[in-house]
Amino acid sequence: MNKAMPNILVYYNEAEKFAEFLKEHGCTSVKTAKTPEEALLHLPGTEIVLSWNFPSHLLAQPEAASVQWVQSTGAGIDSLVSDRTIxxxxxxxxxxxxxxxxxxxxxxxxxxxxxxxIPRLLSAQANxxxxxxxxxxxxxxVIGVAGLGSIGVEIVKKARAFHMKVHGLSLSGKNADIVDRHFTAADWKTFVSELDYLILTLPLTNETRHVINRDILLSMKSNACLVNVGRGSLIVERDMLEVLKEQQHLTAVLDVFEKEPLDKENPLWSLxxxxxxxxxxxxxxxxxxGRFFVDNLRRFVQGSSLQGVVDRERGY
Amino acid sequence: MNKAMPNILVYYNEAEKFAEFLKEHGCTSVKTAKTPEEALLHLPGTEIVLSWNFPSHLLAQPEAASVQWVQSTGAGIDSLVSDRTIxxxxxxxxxxxxxxxxxxxxxxxxxxxxxxxIPRLLSAQANxxxxxxxxxxxxxxVIGVAGLGSIGVEIVKKARAFHMKVHGLSLSGKNADIVDRHFTAADWKTFVSELDYLILTLPLTNETRHVINRDILLSMKSNACLVNVGRGSLIVERDMLEVLKEQQHLTAVLDVFEKEPLDKENPLWSLxxxxxxxxxxxxxxxxxxGRFFVDNLRRFVQGSSLQGVVDRERGY
Structure with missing residues (x-):
């Protein structure tokens, strides 16, 4: 089945940049929106939404009846998956x-x-x-990579170049063969207890939400380092804050948070x-x-299967 | 030829730590010195010196007549090689x-x-x-590694893990096959002109002294980054200071200097x-x-050839 060039709505804080890219790549009907109100205005007739944090409740409205496909601009899609009204x-x-x-x-x-x-070196130089x-x-x-999807796999590859021992945890057992020791969701405490570095790359699902709690944090080596590049809600943030105050040789590198942007008042800023x-x-x-989307769009127009389709039951 | 366990002199700021290690590894005659005066006192009868920055003029004294071998604790040995009185x-x-x-x-x-x-991220967090x-x-x-000895080779391996384009310069042509493009000493300007990152791992010899001068620095891309982990005197420090002041998008990462420790007054500190x-x-x-030395000592006692022997003409 070959579809005519569909109508696209871009919902993004820099929507114009995407729109420009898409027009350069042959898309003729591209509209942009930055607010739910603008989106609602443009939804009638729209077949495809390209968006970050699309106001998902709009998809259940009659104005969105023509929408067939929503492409997220990110890897995490928990906010859309969790909305059962779509x-x-x-x-x-x-x-x-x-x-x-x-x-x-x-x-x-x-x-x-x-x-x-390096902070010690920067400070010495300043003085x-x-x-x-x-x-x-x-x-x-010992590095432990929780989540062995495409992000985890690339972390494992680089860890090899640094001659680290590589442990991994994946829920599905995927890529168990690329790590020295593999763990599953039943083994969290054993998994974290042996690590110098714990890297979270997991998707946020019902199974992974708040999986890092006080109990798990206290099972880590007292001088370990936790890096979260997955989702903030993988961690019980209040538990982490307490444990980081108690265990001052524990280090946390946090790129994601339960609520983003992180509140000015959040005590994490100054630990x-x-x-x-x-x-x-x-x-x-x-x-x-843009390239990923244009390739997927080609598949959509040709009636082929799309890349990165989310299994709503699994959650990612 | 099997030699009896020889007399060893350790000259180092933490000489006792080395002496302890050596005694644990079966060395029975180990003396320590931290000043030229102490060294002179212990030289008579000493066959082996293990040292960092040994006062080389002592080796031409009659007290040092029994010395057969000097093991440096570092990779660079220019200060010893340059002393023709040894x-x-x-x-x-x-x-x-x-x-x-x-x-x-x-x-x-x-x-x-x-x-x-990262400095921008650290500063944002502070605020x-x-x-x-x-x-x-x-x-x-594009990373360019000048010097393709064991240090350069390991940098090249890690650069591959980061999917960089790897250029290399080696004086002897050694390991030319591990880089995407290889250059020799005749090609410095072309070599540096294409690089995003220039890493100096060269030994300091007559051929490499002050090889990075104003002309070479100005041939670099204006937003490039220079990393010196070789020797300070590979670079004309005054030229570098001037160019870094003029080209504010150029970055330098310096672990070695013409004179160490770097003077408090040196303007490099605050650029x-x-x-x-x-x-x-x-x-x-x-x-x-210690392990390297003990292995070499075993070879020495057995009359086998030592590891890391310096070719004084070549300079390393």
Whole structure:
């Protein structure tokens, strides 16, 4: 089945950039919206929505009856999946296989920052101090990657280049063969107890929400380092805050939070053993996401199966 | 030829740690010194010197007539090689194949710090600012490794894991096959002109001294990043200072200097586009260096050829 060039609605804070990219790539009917009100205005006749954090309740409105497909500009899609009012005939897709490179670079930037104690070096330089010490090394350290999708796989590859011991946890058992030791959801405590570095790349689902609680955090080595590049709600944030206050040799590198942007008043900002970054480890760059979407659009028009289709029951 | 267990002199700021290690490993006659005066006192009868920055003029004294071998605790040995008064029968050895792991970690710590703009993230956190931006990536960037010995080789391996384009320069043509493009000493300007990251791992010899001068620095891309983990005197420091002041998008990461420790008054400390670290990228850890030395000592006692023997003409 060959469909005519469909009507596309881009919902994004920089919607114009996407619209420009799409027009350059042959899309003739592209509208943009930045607010729910604008979106509602443009939904009638729209077949495809390209969006980050689309106001999902609109999809159940009569104005959205023509929508067949919603493409998220990100890898995480929990906010859409959790809305049960979205009609079942609307296909949800997310970006896959595009974030591994950038996110794994972010992870190793902070692993190296931590093990080389770069903050101490920056501070010594500011004071013109020749503060010679023996920095640590990643070699031989144990990294545990929770979530072995395309992001986790790229982290594992780089960990190999740093001669680390690599453990992994995946819910489905996927890619169990690429790690030295594999764990499943039943083994969280054993999994975390042996790690120098715990990296969370899991999707947020009913099974993973709040999986990192006080009990799990206290099972970690007291000088371990936790890196969250998955979703904020994988962690019980209040538990983490308490444990980080108690265990001052524990370090957390957090790119995602239960509520984003992180509140100005949140005490996490000022803990000395916490690095906060504003959800930028896996940026949704217009040209990368645009290429993924244009390729999917070609498949849509040709009637082929789309890339990154979300299984709503599984949650990602 | 089997020699009796020889007399060893350790000259080092933490000489006792080495002496303890050596005694644990079966060395029965180990003396320690921290000053030239102490060294002179212990030289008579000494066959082997294990040392960092040994006062080389002592080796030409009659008190040092029994010295057969000087093992440096570092990879660089320029200060010994440049002293022509050291008797030719004294064998000089340096540590080889031990620094690649640590130094390559240091290099990637700073490459990632630079491309992810971690200082901006640290500063935003200090101000509780959710400063979302699109960080750069190492992927596809061009790294040039000058010096393809064991340190350079390990940097090349890690660069591959980050999907970088890898150029290399080696004086001897060694390991030309592990890089995408290879250059020799005749090609410095062309070599540097295409690089996003230039990493100096060269030994200091007559051929490499001051090889990075104003002309070469101005041939670099204006937003490139120079990392020196070789020797300070590979660079004309005054030229570098001037160029870094003029080209504010150029970045330098410096672990080694013409004179160490770096003077408090040196203006390099406070340039915003310079990272200063106190010659710690490849730490001479007692146990690692100790193991290398003990293995070499076994060879010495057995009359086998030593590892890391320096060719004084070549200079390393």
């Amino acid at each position: 009609p079942q005939n609307v296909v949800l897709t997310r970006i896959v296989d595009q974030f591994g490179g950038m996110i794994s670079e972010y992870v190793f930037a902070y692993l190296l920052l931590h093990c080389k104690d 013109r101090e020749w503060d010679k010490f023996s920095p640590g090394s990643l070699e031989g350290k 000395p053993n916490v690095y906060i970054t504003p959800h930028l480890s896996g940026p949704s760059k217009v040209d990368e996401v | 008797p030719q029968n004294v064998v000089l050895t340096r540590i080889v194949d031990q620094f690649g792991g640590m130094i390559s970690e240091y290099v990637f710590a700073y490459l990632l710090l630079h491309c992810k703009d 509780r600012e959710w400063d979302k931006f699109s960080p750069g990536s190492l992927e596809g960037k 915003p586009n310079v990272y200063i670290t106190p010659h710690l990228s490849g730490p001479s850890k007692v146990d690692e260096v």
